Amino acid sequence: MTGNRQSLQLYRHPLSGHAHRAQLALGLLGLPYELMEIDLKKGEQKTPEFLKISPFGQVPVLVDDGTAVFDSNAILVYLATRYDAQERRWLPRDPVTQASVQAWLSVAAGQIAFGPAAARLINVFGVQRDPQEAIARAHALLGVMERHLAGRTFLVGDAPTIADIAGYSYIWAAPEGDVDLAAYPAVRSWLARIEALPGFVPFVQTPVGLRTAA
Template sequence: MNTQPTNSNKPIILYRNPLSGHCHRVELMLSLLGLSYETVDLDMANGAHKAPDYLIKNAFGQVPAINDNGTLLSDSNAILVYLVQKYGADTNWLPKTPHAVAEVQRWLSVAAGEIVAGPCSARLVTVFGATLDHELAKQKAVSLFGIMEPMLGTRKFLTGDEITIADVSAYTYIAHAPEGGVSLEPYPNIRKWLSRIEAQPHFVGMKKTTVANAA
């Protein structure tokens, strides 16, 4: 549990699977903002995320979800926006100008699209045994990284030279891409970008898994 207080002096409750990148991006944001939070690990193997008491928190039966002193919210990217709007409004986590906001939104869409279809799906196969097309997911990851690599050679972070929630949203599944069989060795700029995020005050990582066929 982080020890910095929220505005209400009550910890935010994060409902999660500790190996979920979607959940980790929320925990990472909570920590980067220095907020007090507690984690509740759901026994998803036994259907805890489909239980009636949890469906009140997230009708889709997915993780993550948060309870911020009675405010219930789900969807990892929506939670990131909420947290920075409520607790980091005087920071650059979510820029104010129309173009900058649009750039962040584009990467939130990439996180929900290409990142899910690529490195996330590849990792779902190796870590969780998902019945997805592993080779296709790895190909999509390589295609995505091929776009990101030259881009990150001209800027420090995804939307410019300051970190935003776009970087938090994209970080986890890319950092853990090797667990899905996708090597990061060919991408020095991506690795430098990951290192810049990991160098942020209060950074907290997600537990790594050992997978036999990971690169």
């Protein structure tokens, strides 16, 4: 989604699940934004200009009226804090719920990153890692999520939060890393509930012909 407001700019690569995480948040919060494409194959993420806003040379980066926020989970917190301040739907105020949301953000940066995201990196980006190890970690995570989501609507409580946004992209794309979701009906139902939310932005499936060539 794009809009007339030009202050929100999202620097991304379309195959990046981290970048999709940020774009999904923008969509679900109903915020207009401009997409700024970064060509990873050409090394645009390592140019001096880009390193000024992303010190680790990674996407995504959100720029809001000159303020640059890097790291996808930090972007989620920023957007929920700045643009959902009254309702606090996406990052509720009470400390118990906030702690639960933060725990799932840590899962996104840990078990998801080293499980389904890592398995996908091997197939989509040709990263040299042990695929069976990554796939095993992914299934261990999915087993925990399946038990956690049994009888629950979302990861934290009955309403979606940025915890769900942080988890969605790489779990949905897990099959691109040869991680089968068939054995996880609660997880698949959770994905479908996120996809039914107003403002949902789909993560485009990587064509087979582009995998290991991105």
